[in-house]
Amino acid sequence: MDVQMLIFISFGFHFLSMILCTNIKVLFGTKFHIKELDVDTGNVKLLVTNPEIMFAMDYDDKNKHIYFTQYDHRKIMQFPYPAQNAVIEKFVNTGSGPAGIAIDSENGHVYWTEYQSNRLMRCSVARNNEVHITTLTSPFSVRIDVLNRWLYVAERFARIIKARFNYSEAHGIVDLKTRVDYMDLDRNEDKLYWTTFHYPGNLKSASVRGCDVKTLYTTGHTDQFCPIGVYGGAIFYTSNKNLLMLNKTERHSPTSVYTDSNNIYSIYVYHQRGNIFF
Numbered sequence: 594m595d596v597q598m599l600i601f602i603s604f605g606f607h608f609l610s611m612i613l614c615t616n617i618k619v620l621f622g623t624k625f626h627i628k629e630l631d632v633d634t635g636n637v638k639l640l641v642t643n644p645e646i647m648f649a650m651d652y653d654d655k656n657k658h659i660y661f662t663q664y665d666h667r668k669i670m671q672f673p674y675p676a677q678n679a680v681i682e683k684f685v686n687t688g689s690g691p692a693g694i695a696i697d698s699e700n701g702h703v704y705w706t707e708y709q710s711n712r713l714m715r716c717s718v719a720r721n722n723e724v725h726i727t728t729l730t731s732p733f734s735v736r737i738d739v740l741n742r743w744l745y746v747a748e749r750f751a752r753i754i755k756a757r758f759n760y761s762e763a764h765g766i767v768d769l770k771t772r773v774d775y776m777d778l779d780r781n782e783d784k785l786y787w788t789t790f791h792y793p794g795n796l797k798s799a800s801v802r803g804c805d806v807k808t809l810y811t812t813g814h815t816d817q818f819c820p821i822g823v824y825g826g827a828i829f830y831t832s833n834k835n836l837l838m839l840n841k842t843e844r845h846s847p848t849s850v851y852t853d854s855n856n857i858y859s860i861y862v863y864h865q866r867g868n869i870f871f
Contacts, residue, residue, distance in 0.1 A: 618863040619822065619829055620674075621836060622647045622661065623855035627672075629863075630836065630851050637851060641672050641681050648692045648774070648820075649734065650861045655698040656718060660684060661859065662691040662705060669694065669705060674863075685720055688712055692774075693735035693746075697758070700739070706732035706746065713746060713760070727760045734787075736778035743801070745785060747776045753785060755801065766803025775820045775830075788812075788819035788830055796821070796828065796839065810839055810847070822862040831857040 617632040620640065627640045627650075643661075650661035652674070659674045669684040669691060690709030697704065701718045706729075713732055716723040731749040737758075738745070746754045750772055756763035772790040778801070779786065789795045792815035799806040812819070814832050822829045828839045830847075833856050837847035 616864060617824065619836065619850075620650065620659065620861040620863055621820075621831070621853075621857045622650060622859040623853055623857055625855055627659075627661070628853070632850075635850070640674070641679050643670070643681060647859050649694045650859050651694050651696045652861060652863060653696045653698050653703075653718060655701075659861070660694055660696060660703060662687075662694050664690055664692060664708075667691060669703070685716060685723070687714065692733045695735045695737040695744075697737055697739055702758075704735055704737060704744065706735050708733055708749070713744075715758075727756075727763075729754070733774050734776040736776060736785075738778060738780060738801070740780070745776065745778055745801070747773050747787065749773060753787070753799075753803070755803070764803075766801075767799050767806060774818060777821050777823045779823045786821055786823050786828060788821050790817065790819070791815060794819065794832075796830065809841070812847075818856065818858055820858060820860040822860040824862040824864065829860055829862060831860065833857070836860075 619630040624646050627643055628637055629640050630637050645663045647661045648664055650659055652659055658671045660671045662669055667687050670681050671684045672679040672681045688707040688710035690707050691705050692708040693706040695704045702715050704715050706713055711728050713726045715726055729748055732746050733749040734747040736745045742758055744756045752765040752769055753767040755766045773787050774790055776787040783801045784798050786798045794812035794814035795808045796810040797808050817832055819830050826841050834853045835849055836851040838850050839847040
């Protein structure tokens, strides 16, 4: 590696640290592994081996576990994090096509969507009290705002829904008009961010009320799985094997921060003070 490339990489991660603060880790899942990128240093390490495609993961910051869906095997799995030599174990069996997942650490609940079963589900972190909350149309990504007690669910080809935890109140707040697999909630800005699957591959945002819908960046990608994670001034997303970062404010062009040997299907942005993404 030549000197110019080393300088570029070092500057890139210094730039990320200034945007994000420090102690940021980006966890990402492929069909074979879950790995961790240290944003400060650029170091990547293997956390666990996972021979299944996983479309989502989230973190329980009270019990210090990562949870993730196994779509084809109808399971939710978990492993301790941070931990040395973490071991994956089954959390619960699910209906067909578990896709999105969100953890309510405060109240000890795990929420997930079942794309093929069209269900929004919940159970306790003790693995009991499983509840079928409601039936939706092709639900995929799910995020939660624990403080204000709202769920946000992306129906893959239709809309984003804002609902109370028990679904006593629900509103369609954004018409998607195209396929959306991945969505994240920025609790500091009260904004939702999502990526569109088909060309031209837009990164979009809206307020949690559903207004002020904007296209932040057009990737030019087509038919891509583009998981997304937002923290501070940065948006992390993927294009096949590439993990990229986009500055929320400038939005000129993304910075490539890592390239894997396999496609990346999920992202989680972790900060040591607690739960940041999904």
